Amino acid sequence: MVAITEAVSLEKEGDIGMLWIDNPPVNALGFPVRKGMADGIAMAMKDDGIKAIVVICKGGTFCAGADIREFGKPPKEPHLPDVLTVFDECTKPIIAAVHGTAFGGGLETALSSHFRVAVATAQFGLPEVKLGLLPGAGGTQRLPRLIGPEKALPMVATGNPIGAAQALKEGVIDEIVEGDLAQGAVAFARKVLAEKRPLRQVSRMTDKLDKNPQIFADYRKQLAKTARGFEAPEACVKAVEAAANKPFAEGLKYERELFSQLMMGSQSAAQRYYFFAERQVAKIPDIPKDTPLIDIKKVGIIGAGTMGGGITMNFVNAGIPVTLVEAKQEFLDRGIGVIKKNYDITASKGKMTQEAVAKRMGLIKGTTKMEDLADVDLVIEAVYENMDLKKEIFGKLDAICKPGAILATNTSYLNVDQIAAMTQRPEFVLGLHFFSPANVMRLLEVVRGAKTALPVLATAMAIAKKIKKIAVMVGVCFGFAGNRMFAQRKREVDKLVLEGAPITQLDKVIYDFGFPMGPVALLDLIGIDLGWSKETSKGETMQQILCEAGRFGIKNNKGYYNYAEGSRAPKPAPEVDEMIKALAKKKGYTPRAISDEEIIQRCIYPIINEGAKILEEKIAVRPSDLDVIWVNGYGWPVYRGGPMFYADLVGLDKVLAVMKQFQAKHGDDFKPAPLLEKLVKEGKNFASLNV
Ligand SMILES: NC(=O)c1ccc[n+]([C@@H]2O[C@H](COP(=O)([O-])OP(=O)(O)OC[C@H]3O[C@@H](n4cnc5c(N)ncnc54)[C@H](O)[C@@H]3O)[C@@H](O)[C@H]2O)c1
Structure with missing residues (x-):
């Protein structure tokens, strides 16, 4: 063996x-791997005793893609596309032997080989688009x-x-290998x-290249629905279209151009930032690993309403x-009927078997006696x-639950x-x-009380992972981080409506920014009557006026908008x-035209400002945690990174x-957070606080 x-x-x-790659943990295509592959092929070419070359990896996986740690650093030769040209042009057959995952550059390496074999559990993918990029090595x-466009x-x-x-x-x-891969x-x-x-040089294959433009038109239609606002998927379509219509070398050049454009753009920067933000969020500086x-073997949930039902589903889905x-x-x-209905709908779509439904329902024990919680762990x-109700319940729980059981509240705002x-x-x-809906939304704010013990917090973070949530640690304040x-x-939306912004304009601007829906349409969806009470209603706000007129939102087909039955x-x-x-007249507003830019600034900058206050008060660990909250809990478009990333992009000075300016015109709702002022003074950004 030669190293x-x-x-x-x-x-x-x-x-x-046998060209063995051994670059733990995932055989990423960093410099030593790229250089080793190029030199290894050259060495094998010179050796007359070698007739064919197998490219294979040690450890748990084939090359799982580019070394993400090299992103943003000056590239070091040989670059992957050049190494893969060496593969392509090698006159001895190269066989890629895949186990684990061949993702991104890993799959591109396999595609540049002349043949590919894999174990039955192997997976293949080009995930670059998820980081706002496209596969840039052919x-x-x-x-x-x-395989055809x-x-x-x-x-x-x-x-x-x-x-x-x-x-x-x-x-x-070409083949699935049973038994030992090598x-x-x-x-x-x-x-x-x-x-x-004959050598199967993929770069020279043309028989599968369907040039029918309809394929691309149809796919673009689909993307308009599933990837609205994202630039990278369209670039991917353009690149594949080029594969169908241009010679290989030209296509490769075009792919490079598109890759560079995306790499330099703000969307990919946001998506790459977000990728790390989501991994960082589980790290809490004062909680040792x-x-x-x-x-947590058994869980108790009190209240089988909207939230209790969804939360129950999370745990039984995880077998708890x-x-x-x-x-x-x-x-x-x-x-329990609502939970069963939810599972039945999933089963009717073929996404779950009846046995799985029965198994999950079998894990739920309904009761009206709190004493039945004596043996649960959480x-x-x-x-x-x-x-008052929550206080009473916690007093009772303390007496009923075994020592060491964790007691959690799902409160949205309370202390x-x-x-x-x-x-x-x-x-x-x-x-x-x-x-x-708690069974769907991935975000979980883990609210750390003044006295909450570290093992309790660590357990909460771990259990969140088990039920497939993204947990973000926050501190106690009204509305915690997200709702605050x-x-x-x-x-601001309430004010803008009265100042004269048509609700359709408000909704369009925020929707076009990338949120799944506009803020007014969202109010209709969640229910205008949320938090409204008939007894205290005095016709002084739009919420009160609409509710007094029986306009509760989609639930009764009329809110800010009208809705046809069932639509x-x-x-x-x-x-x-x-x-x-x-x-507006009663309150003394003179209607005025409001620009789209003002709507964005009025709706988004105060969110950023509040985020700065939250950081200053140490309610959140780091700015990127707030971005994780917004992407997962409030539909912030990931290609804009999150409000704190977006603020850095706009420029904190701006x-x-x-x-x-808004403070001078509209008052102290816009009073800048001291942290924002401090960062601007010091020429720093929020990213500098991402510990
Ligand atoms: N709905 C949301 O969007 C949302 C989101 C996050 C958090 N929350 C919070 O979750 C909690 C529940 O909200 P929800 O929307 O599920 O309310 P809900 O009205 O749908 O459900 C509350 C349930 O609790 C039951 N209940 C009341 N007193 C009880 C008692 N003493 N013992 C057992 N059960 C009792 C009620 O019968 C009802 O079924 C609230 O604190 C709310 O602020 C709600």
Whole structure:
């Protein structure tokens, strides 16, 4: 065996050269691997005893893509496209032997080989688009040549991987190896030699290249729905289109150009930033990695309403039994009925078997007795948002639950420390703030009380992962991080409506910014009556006026907009325009035209400002955590990174200057956060605070 670099060696297995890659943990295509591959192929070429070359990896996977740590650094030669040209032009057959994942540059390496074999569990994908990029080492040119543009498009433009069986069916690989991969690959190489098979240079294949423009038009239509606002998927389509229509070398050049454009653009910067932000979020500086965890075998949930039901589903989906407590049997039956209906809908779509439904339902034990929570390891309270009720429940829980059980509240706004104070175990109390619908939304705010113990917090972060949530640690304050920031936008939207911005303009501007829906349409969806009470309503706000007029939103087909029965498509409601005009007049507003730019600034900059206050108060660990909250909990478009990333992109000096202008015109809702002022003064940005 000859070591070529610290990561690559060449070994002879009779007349087959085995090019072994060993670059833990995932055999990423960093410099030692790239150089080792290029030099290894050159060495094998010179060795007359080697007739064919197998490229194979040690450890748990084939090359799982580019070394993301090299992003943003000056590239070091040889570059991957050049190494892959060496593969392509090698006159001895190269066989890529794949196990684990061949993603990104990994798959591009396999595509540049002349043949591909894999174990049955291998996966293949080009996930670059998920980082706002496209495969930049020939993937967009070789894959369509190998399997045709129609099959290549979804792989390139969605980044979703396929398994070995599908890869074999589509022609991405030539054979699935049963048993030992190295032996299987050697046997395959010998077969290629014995049968004198011609070299299959993918770059020269043309028979699958369907040029029909309809394929691309149809795919673009699909993308308009699934990838609205994203630049990279369209660039992927353009690159595959070029594969169909241009010679290989030109296509490769075009792919490079598109790659460079994306790499320099703000969307990819945002998506790459976000990729790290989501990995960083689990790291809490004062919680050591080896903090002992509490074993959560059984969970109790109180309240089988909107949130309790969804939270229950999360746990039983993860195979954890739940004791679900309700105040009355009829509420319990209704709550469990809703859960069953949700699963039945999933099953009717073929996404779940009836056995799986039965198994999950079997993990739920409904009860009206809180005493049944004596043996659970974690309780999550999800009753009405009422402090007295929550206090009473925590007092009872403290007496019922075994020592060491964690007591959590799903409150949206209330003070977790006051709730904890009702128990003799405040160190075991915290907030677990799920988002609605709790079985769908990935965000979970883990609310750290003043006395919450480290093992309790570490356990909460770990259990969140188990139920497939993205947990973000926040501190106690009104609305925690997410809702507290969101309240800023809500307030400005209410004001902008009265100042004269048509609700359709507000909705369009925010939708076009990249949110899944506009802020007014969102109010109709969640219910205008949320937090409204008939007894205290005085016709002084649009919420009160609409609710007094029986306009609660989509739920009763009329809110800010009108809705046809059973439809969620908003239609204009002239009667609401009149209500808005009347209230604006009463409050002394003179209607004015408001620019789209002002709407963005009024709705977004106060969110950023509140984020700065939250950081200053140490309610959140780092700015990027706030971005994770916004992307997962509030539909912030990931290609804009999150509000704090966006602020850096706009420039904190500009955000501050605009906030000051608004403060002069509209008052102290726009008072700049001291941290924002400080960062601008010091010439720093939020990214500098990302520990
Ligand atoms: N709905 C949301 O969007 C949302 C999002 C995040 C957090 N939250 C919070 O979650 C909590 C629950 O909200 P929801 O929307 O699910 O309310 P909900 O009204 O849908 O459900 C509350 C349930 O609690 C039950 N309940 C009341 N008192 C009880 C008692 N003593 N014992 C057992 N059950 C009792 C009620 O019967 C009801 O079924 C609130 O604190 C709310 O602020 C709500």
